[in-house]
Amino acid sequence: RKEVEQDPGPFNVPEGATVAFNCTYSNSASQSFFWYRQDCRKEPKLLMSVYSSGNEDGRFTAQLNRASQYISLLIRDSKLSDSATYLCVVGLNDYKLSFGAGTTVTVRA
Amino acid sequence: GAVVSQHPSWVICKSGTSVKIECRSLDFQATTMFWYRQFPKQSLMLMATSNEGSKATYEQGVEKDKFLINHASLTLSTLTVTSAHPEDSSFYICSAPAGGVYNEQFFGPGTRLTVL
Numbered sequence: 001r002k003e004v005e006q007d008p009g010p011f012n013v014p015e016g017a018t019v020a021f022n023c024t025y026s027n028s029a030s031q032s033f034f035w036y037r038q039d040c041r042k043e044p045k046l047l048m049s050v051y052s053s054g055n056e057d058g059r060f061t062a063q064l065n066r067a068s069q070y071i072s073l074l075i076r077d078s079k080l081s082d083s084a085t086y087l088c089v090v091g092l093n094d095y096k097l098s099f100g101a102g103t104t105v106t107v108r109a
Numbered sequence: 110g111a112v113v114s115q116h117p118s119w120v121i122c123k124s125g126t127s128v129k130i131e132c133r134s135l136d137f138q139a140t141t142m143f144w145y146r147q148f149p150k151q152s153l154m155l156m157a158t159s160n161e162g163s164k165a166t167y168e169q170g171v172e173k174d175k176f177l178i179n180h181a182s183l184t185l186s187t188l189t190v191t192s193a194h195p196e197d198s199s200f201y202i203c204s205a206p207a208g209g210v211y212n213e214q215f216f217g218p219g220t221r222l223t224v225l
Contacts, residue, residue: 034213087153096155097143097214
């Protein structure tokens with residue numbers, strides 16, 4: 001079983017729509033959680049950390065459910081520039097990160 | 110914010126040659142750096158943890174004699190792909206911990222290696 005599993009998508013949505021997707025992780029000892037964004041042929045860039053209480057950053061909302069071991073990301077009012085692959089990333093306590101394969105989002109005009 | 114650079118950004122080489130990739134932390138010191146590899150449409154896979162002043166720690170299945178890692182200073186780690194073959198063609202990315210924020214890391218821009 002993969003450590004981090006994501007729905008690969010693609011999610012193809014019109015501008016202004018809301019899109020949401022999840023990922024699940026297998027190691028219950030995981031301590032840190034992130035969403036990264038990766039554009040084609042580029043390095044991942046941190047979108048937001050995910051906290052137990054859930055957190056919001058502008059149009060992006062992340063939720064963490066430790067009991068069910070899943071993390072979600074919701075994007076409101078989608079922009080064309082939100083088109084990217086979103087990586088679910090989970091960390092243990094030694095700085096090692098486990099990456100999901102990514103969920104592809106395409107926002108169309 | 111902190112920046113991690115990689116050099117070269119892309120490289121094409123013949124099968125059998127060795128390729129060195131550099132990862133530098135530009136405005137901070139990194140006693141630990143990480144090397145990842147990403148094949149098309151796949152996730153980043155951690156290859157090894159590079160430790161300044163000591164041997165690298167390799168993940169299961171990664172050949173340490175093929176992927177030589179040297180963390181020569183607090184700002185530089187190098188990955189050498191020895192006797193590269195076409196199956197080594199991939200996107201190699203390094204990262205360094207951000208320090209203050211637990212597990213947050215800064216990623217280099219990546220090196221795209223193509224072995225002919």
